[in-house]
Amino acid sequence: xxxxxTIDNLGKLDLRVGEVVEASEVEGSAKLLKLIVSFGDFEKxxxxxxxxxxxxxxxxxxxxxxIVNLAPxxxxxxxxxxxxxxxxxxxxxxxxxxxQFDKDLTPGTNVH
Numbered sequence: 001x002x003x004x005x006t007i008d009n010l011g012k013l014d015l016r017v018g019e020v021v022e023a024s025e026v027e028g029s030a031k032l033l034k035l036i037v038s039f040g041d042f043e044k045x046x047x048x049x050x051x052x053x054x055x056x057x058x059x060x061x062x063x064x065x066x067i068v069n070l071a072p073x074x075x076x077x078x079x080x081x082x083x084x085x086x087x088x089x090x091x092x093x094x095x096x097x098x099x100q101f102d103k104d105l106t107p108g109t110n111v112h
Contacts, residue, residue: 014069015089015111017101018044023056028077035059035088037066040108044068047075047084050096064098065089065111 018037026032031049033056046066067087074083090096 012069013067015065016068017063017105017107017109017111018066018068018086018088019063019107020059020061023059025051025056026077026082028080032077032082033059034082037086037088038107039066039068040106044085045083046086046088047082048088048090050088050090050098053096054098063101063105063107 016039018039020035021038021043022036024034026034026047029051031051032047033051033054035046035048037044037046044066066089068085070086072083072085074081076082088098090098
């Protein structure tokens with residue numbers, strides 16, 4: 001188990017519902033998918049290592065939980081450089097399982 005955090009630490013995370021408007025495979029990577037995600041009044045590009053479990057086609061048009069205020073992370077694959085502007089939340093140790101909402105929510109909705 002990880003160390004305990006206070007409610008103040010948890011409150012620093014900006015968790016929101018985002019809708020994947022476009023998803024594509026990242027050339028040169030067997031793990032990464034590039035997601036363009038709408039949060040209503042803004043979009044972010046988020047790279048995620050979930051390609052083993054999800055195809056780009058299976059994610060487009062679906063809504064998931066994202067951390068939108070994570071500091072950008074830049075990484076290189078070959079000669080190409082990519083910057084991820086957030087993170088999709090997933091569960092599982094040996095696989096990535098994405099949360100499914102039981103009701104339709106508007107992109108940008110805060111997650112508490």
